[in-house]
């Protein structure tokens with residue numbers, strides 16, 4: 001299924017199909033990953049799916065850049081300057097490449113009071129900014145924390161935030177993937193003992209180790225590939241890992 005923004009971009013490219021530049025756009029894709037510590041590079045107190053995605057799920061010359069920022073809310077990401085960096089890179093890369101910007105926030109936004117409307121307004125702004133910089137926005141719902149109830153289900157706190165993000169995406173047909181839902185399904189299938197092996201360190205059930213990043217980076221790519229043939233075309237497959245994730249079989 002093509003999403004509205006992909007179709008628009010496709011038409012724009014088709015209109016300029018005589019230009020070599022536009023044909024290259026389709027061949028090379030760049031993924032700019034905007035988010036909090038659950039997207040960010042592994043560090044002392046942060047680590048998300050971004051680097052696993054970047055290291056293992058794309059075929060060269062396509063690539064990803066991880067802009068995940070520990071502790072970020074949608075507001076701090078914009079006000080602190082990260083967002084301007086993402087957008088200026090989007091503009092630069094989009095002259096020769098197809099640029100996607102993934103937008104995943106919620107873990108820190110959810111800690112603020114009376115913040116729901118601001119969260120939604122920030123996501124709307126991010127979507128329109130990405131489009132204005134000739135790139136394709138992708139809303140990603142918050143990856144689940146790995147806290148379990150005694151019956152093996154996930155103790156979830158992010159359902160509402162996933163729903164807000166999806167509702168914003170649906171307002172104007174922005175592409176989205178429901179990482180929240182898929183991560184919970186997977187975590188409930190693999191169980192707590194296997195989930196603990198994906199933790200950044202003992203006692204941290206929010207952030208991901210390198211192995212955890214590889215699993216969830218793959219999950220993100222699989223979800224994107226299901227939604228977008230154009231993304232699937234630049235993906236580097238790992239059929240074993242994808243099959244294990246789908247079946248809920250632990251890989252580490």
Ligand SMILES: *[C@@H]1O[C@H](CO)[C@@H](O)[C@H](O)[C@H]1NC(C)=O
Nearest residue numbers: 051052055209210211213214
């Ligand atoms: C990604 O690659 C970098 C550079 O090789 C490495 O330091 C990092 O641990 C890798 N991270 C993941 C999640 O694969």
Ligand SMILES: *[C@@H]1O[C@H](CO)[C@@H](O)[C@H](O)[C@H]1NC(C)=O
Nearest residue numbers: 065084085086087088089092
């Ligand atoms: C692009 O992003 C990098 C970090 O990946 C940053 O250092 C650089 O300043 C950005 N470029 C622009 C033009 O904003």
Ligand SMILES: *[C@@H]1O[C@H](CO)[C@@H](O)[C@H](O)[C@H]1NC(C)=O
Nearest residue numbers: 197198209210211212251252
């Ligand atoms: C990551 O997975 C590899 C392969 O299964 C394993 O050898 C390694 O010990 C794991 N790393 C950690 C930190 O658990």
